[in-house]
Amino acid sequence: MGRIKTMLIKRTTEETMAKYADEFTGDFEQNKKVLDSKVRISSKKMRNVIAGYATRLKKQGR
Numbered sequence: 001m002g003r004i005k006t007m008l009i010k011r012t013t014e015e016t017m018a019k020y021a022d023e024f025t026g027d028f029e030q031n032k033k034v035l036d037s038k039v040r041i042s043s044k045k046m047r048n049v050i051a052g053y054a055t056r057l058k059k060q061g062r
Contacts, residue, residue, distance in 0.1 A: 005053055009046075013053045017062075026058045 016039055017024055023034045031051040041047045 005049070009049055009053060013050050013057070016050070017054055017057065024054050024058055026055055028052060028055045031055050031058075 016035070020034060020038055023038070024031055028051055031054050032047060035041060035047050035051055035054075041050065
């Protein structure tokens, strides 16, 4: 069993990936850099969770 992502995390990730879909990859570190440069996120933990979820979605082929 993994951690459950909140609707805020899912919605933010999907909106960000819709805008910058070609810049996200299957690499977590690269996704963190993309989020730092493109989106204003208040906390480091939230940025990491969004980057991890985006990485997971990219690896699944979405």
